[in-house]
Structures are given as C-alpha cells and as structure tokens.
Amino acid sequence: MNAVLHLAAVSRIHGEGATEVHALRSVTFRAHPGELVAVMGPSGSGKSTLLTLAGGLDAPTSGSVWIEGTDLASLDNAGRARIRRTSVGYVFQDFNLIPALTAAENVALPRELDGEKARIARRLALTALEEVGIADLADRFPDEMSGGQQQRVAIARAIVGERRLILADEPTGALDTDTGEEILRLLRTRCDAGAAGVMVTHEARHAAWADRVVFLRDGVVVDETGSDEPEALLADEASR
Amino acid sequence: MSIRQAMLAILEQGPMYGYQLRAEFEQRTGETWPLNIGQVYTTLTRLERDGLVEVVGHGGADETDQADTSSDRQVSYRATEAGRSEVSEWFATPVPRSQPPRDELAIKLAIAVTLPGVDVGTIIQRQRSATMASLQDYTRLKRTGRAATPTEPADLAWSLVLDALVFDAEAEVRWLDHCEARLRRAAADATEVRRQAPAATTAEEAAR
Ligand SMILES: Nc1ncnc2c1ncn2[C@@H]1O[C@H](COP(=O)(O)OP(=O)(O)OP(=O)(O)O)[C@@H](O)[C@H]1O
Ligand SMILES: [Mg+2]
Numbered sequence: 001m002n003a004v005l006h007l008a009a010v011s012r013i014h015g016e017g018a019t020e021v022h023a024l025r026s027v028t029f030r031a032h033p034g035e036l037v038a039v040m041g042p043s044g045s046g047k048s049t050l051l052t053l054a055g056g057l058d059a060p061t062s063g064s065v066w067i068e069g070t071d072l073a074s075l076d077n078a079g080r081a082r083i084r085r086t087s088v089g090y091v092f093q094d095f096n097l098i099p100a101l102t103a104a105e106n107v108a109l110p111r112e113l114d115g116e117k118a119r120i121a122r123r124l125a126l127t128a129l130e131e132v133g134i135a136d137l138a139d140r141f142p143d144e145m146s147g148g149q150q151q152r153v154a155i156a157r158a159i160v161g162e163r164r165l166i167l168a169d170e171p172t173g174a175l176d177t178d179t180g181e182e183i184l185r186l187l188r189t190r191c192d193a194g195a196a197g198v199m200v201t202h203e204a205r206h207a208a209w210a211d212r213v214v215f216l217r218d219g220v221v222v223d224e225t226g227s228d229e230p231e232a233l234l235a236d237e238a239s240r
Numbered sequence: 241m242s243i244r245q246a247m248l249a250i251l252e253q254g255p256m257y258g259y260q261l262r263a264e265f266e267q268r269t270g271e272t273w274p275l276n277i278g279q280v281y282t283t284l285t286r287l288e289r290d291g292l293v294e295v296v297g298h299g300g301a302d303e304t305d306q307a308d309t310s311s312d313r314q315v316s317y318r319a320t321e322a323g324r325s326e327v328s329e330w331f332a333t334p335v336p337r338s339q340p341p342r343d344e345l346a347i348k349l350a351i352a353v354t355l356p357g358v359d360v361g362t363i364i365q366r367q368r369s370a371t372m373a374s375l376q377d378y379t380r381l382k383r384t385g386r387a388a389t390p391t392e393p394a395d396l397a398w399s400l401v402l403d404a405l406v407f408d409a410e411a412e413v414r415w416l417d418h419c420e421a422r423l424r425r426a427a428a429d430a431t432e433v434r435r436q437a438p439a440a441t442t443a444e445e446a447a448r
Binding site for chain 1: 365366368369371372373375376378379383406409410413414417420421
C-alpha cells in the first residue's frame with residue numbers, strides 16, 4: 001500500500017549562522033491509508049514544523065515531501081494550493097479561523113475555493129459541523145464562540161469533503177475530556193474509512209488512539225510504538 | 241489482600257462455586273488480575289476457616305481433608321453474617337496510601353540517576369514507548385470491546401477498570417516526561433557551572 005504522506009530525509013533549518021535552528025534533522029516519516037499516527041515530543045522538538053511541511057505550508061531545507069505520490073517540490077504555488085484544498089485537511093494549533101466569516105462559511109470556504117457550488121459547499125459544511133457536534137453554531141462568528149467551539153470549527157473545516165490526509169496540530173488542546181474524546185473518535189473513524197491522519201498531541205491518552213506513536217526529540221525521531229504495523233504492510237507488499 | 245474481600249463481596253450475590261466466583265471476578269476486571277483456580281479455593285478455605293463463608297452443598301463426601309479433590313470443587317459457598325460485615329467494613333474503609341505499592345520504575349530510575357555509567361535518557365524513552373504501547377492496547381479495548389458500549393453492570397465495571405489502567409499509564413508517561421525535563425535542566429545547569437568555573441579561576445588569577 002502506498003503511503004498517503006511520505007517525508008523523505010526531511011530537514012528544516014530556520015534562520016542562518018549563529019541564530020540557525022535545526023527544527024527537523026533528516027526525518028523520514030510515512031502515513032498510510034487507514035492509519036492514524038500521533039506525534040509526541042517536548043515543546044520545540046519540531047512537531048508543528050513536521051506538520052506544516054507535511055501540509056505543504058512550508059518547504060524543507062533538504063529532503064522531499066510526497067503526498068499521494070506527488071513530490072510537492074515539483075508543483076508550483078497554485079498546484080500546492082490545490083493539493084492543500086482538496087487532499088489535505090489541516091487543523092492549526094491556533095485554529096486559524098477567518099474572523100469575518102461564520103462557522104459554516106469558514107468550513108465551506110475550501111470547498112467553494114475548489115469550485116463547489118455555494119449551496120453544496122454549505123450543505124457539506126453543515127454535515128461536518130454536525131459531526132463535530134456544533135451544528136447549532138453554524139451562523140456564529142469565531143469571536144462569538146468559546147475556544148473549544150472554535151477548535152471544533154477548525155476540525156470541521158479539516159474533515160469537510162473527502163480528505164485523504166488529515167493533519168491536526170493539538171486538535172484537542174482547548175477541549176474538555178469528553179469533547180476531546182469525541183474528536184478522537186471522529187479522527188479515528190475518518191482513518192478507519194481510509195484517510196491517513198497525523199496528529200500532534202501532548203496528551204498520552206489521546207496519542208493512545210493512534211495506531212502508531214512517533215516520538216520527536218530536538219528535531220529527530222527517537223522512537224516509535226507499533227512500528228511493526230508499517231513493516232507488516234511492507235512485508236505484505238513484498239509478498240505480492 | 242483485596243482479592244479476599246472482593247471474593248467475599250461477590251458472594252453476597254448468592255452461593256457460588258469457585259469457578260463461578262472466578263468468572264464473576266473476571267467479568268468485572270477482565271484479565272487484568274488473573275486468578276488461578278487453586279488460589280480461589282485456597283482463599284475460600286481460609287475464609288471458611290475464619291468463619292466468613294460457609295459451605296452450602298457438597299457434591300462429594302463430607303469432612304474431606306483434601307482441598308484439591310474434584311469432589312471438593314463441586315462445593316458452593318456463601319457469605320456468613322460475619323462475612324457480610326467484613327464486606328461492609330471493606331467498603332467503608334479507604335484503601336490506605338500510607339504504604340505505596342512498590343514501584344519498580346521509580347526505584348529503577350532512582351538508582352539509575354545516581355550511577356555514572358547509566359544512560360537514563362534511554363531508559364526513560366524505552367519505558368515511555370512501552371507504557372505508550374500498553375496505553376494504546378487499553379484504549380483499543382475501551383473503544384472496541386464490551387467496555388465500549390457497556391450494557392450490563394459488569395461491563396461498566398470492566399470499562400472503569402480500563403479507565404484506571406489508562407489513568408495509571410498516563411500518569412506514568414507524564415512522570416517520565418517530567419523526569420526527562422528535570423534531568424535535562426540539571427544537565428544544562430551542570431554545564432553552565434563548568435563553563436563558569438574556569439572563568440572564575442582565571443579572574444582570580446588575574447586579580448593576584
Ligand atoms: N519561523 C521560525 N523561525 C525561527 N525558528 C523557528 C520558526 N518556527 C519554528 N522555529 C523553531 O524551530 C523549533 C521547532 O519548532 P516547532 O514549532 O516545530 O516546535 P513544536 O514541537 O511544535 O513545539 P510546541 O509543542 O511548543 O508547539 C523551535 O526551536 C522553534 O523555536
Ligand atoms: Mg507546535
């Protein structure tokens with residue numbers, strides 16, 4: 001089975017000279033269809049950097065990022081933007097909602113940008129909002145919602161339509177235990193249905209929903225749990 | 241030990257054979273603390289000796305002295321009045337924390353940090369992965385097994401036991417994160433001291 005996401009020996013250096021920061025050092029990482037991967041590590045270990053590179057929001061200093069077999073470096077800006085809108089759902093650590101748009105409009109936006117009719121985009125948005133349990137807040141603006149509610153709008157935006165790759169940076173950060181669990185159940189369901197998911201989290205109990213937990217330390221993958229699974233997939237592939 | 245009281249408490253539901261008793265226990269706790277049947281009968285024999293349970297019906301001969309004969313296993317037991325008050329007493333008394341159960345991990349790290357040749361960081365990371373893997377297993381059981389949508393009290397009980405295991409593993413991971421952060425800080429402080437120490441010496445020399 002081909003990986004939906006493949007980071008091949010990716011490094012990312014911020015700044016230059018004395019102030020240079022090695023946020024990621026030659027990280028190789030894959031997420032397969034049906035797989036939910038959790039990324040854990042101390043603050044500053046490179047988790048968000050990994051996710052922004054995976055989502056094509058930032059480019060690696062060296063190495064390459066592949067989404068469904070396409071090297072992001074081979075695309076122009078428009079091509080990357082298109083992949084971001086159609087294949088990738090992204091939940092930002094700080095939500096990144098557009099303040100002038102309602103919850104439903106925020107969620108519908110990527111579909112509309114992709115040429116979906118407004119009516120259909122809105123219907124998809126309402127379904128996604130319902131899935132995250134806030135259908136009743138569809139016409140509220142972000143500043144009229146609690147942090148947890150905004151977070152759920154951000155998650156709805158990431159899952160609306162058929163995303164093959166869902167990237168979530170601390171998706172349960174502003175949520176209480178029960179709501180957090182609901183969101184994990186939702187991500188889990190999406191992955192069980194065939195999407196690949198990568199989720200950054202500080203919470204071990206949330207990471208435990210993943211098939212695999214990857215530990216980052218100073219920009220390096222130091223360990224992972226459940227790594228026999230991808231190897232089993234590879235063995236599968238070899239026997240075919 | 242709590243197994244004794246737990247067995248006694250289950251017997252309040254009515255008379256049971258040893259095998260039944262074990263099944264009822266595992267219904268509530270999964271296979272987290274497996275009871276072997278010999279242990280169950282040994283405990284029942286002691287409870288009987290202490291007058292906390294009594295034999296209801298014999299499948300074999302009376303007065304048998306061999307606790308292990310198969311006829312003895314046909315015997316069912318029920319809690320006596322004294323047994324029932326022991327159970328109420330158990331429920332009424334908090335489990336003491338005054339003597340924490342021996343924590344092998346805490347002991348291992350406590351020793352490791354004091355030995356120069358030991359890579360504590362690696363110990364911590366290996367443990368974190370292992371504990372995380374258990375946490376993944378508990379979570380899988382919680383979301384898929386009979387604990388996911390408990391319909392019977394025993395299923396709810398089992399899901400609560402899983403929650404206990406989840407909280408426990410989570411606390412362990414959090415403690416490991418904490419240890420790692422503190423050790424890193426301590427190492428950074430030590431480097432800082434070493435860096436400043438020669439500077440101080442040079443300054444002293446210069447002053448002379
Ligand atoms: N735009 C930037 N310019 C300079 N340094 C950066 C930039 N973005 C990130 N860094 C640095 O790269 C390193 C990794 O940052 P990153 O945001 O990936 O960490 P993180 O693991 O997500 O941390 P947190 O848990 O706090 O969100 C940090 O040292 C950070 O200061
Ligand atoms: Mg981050």
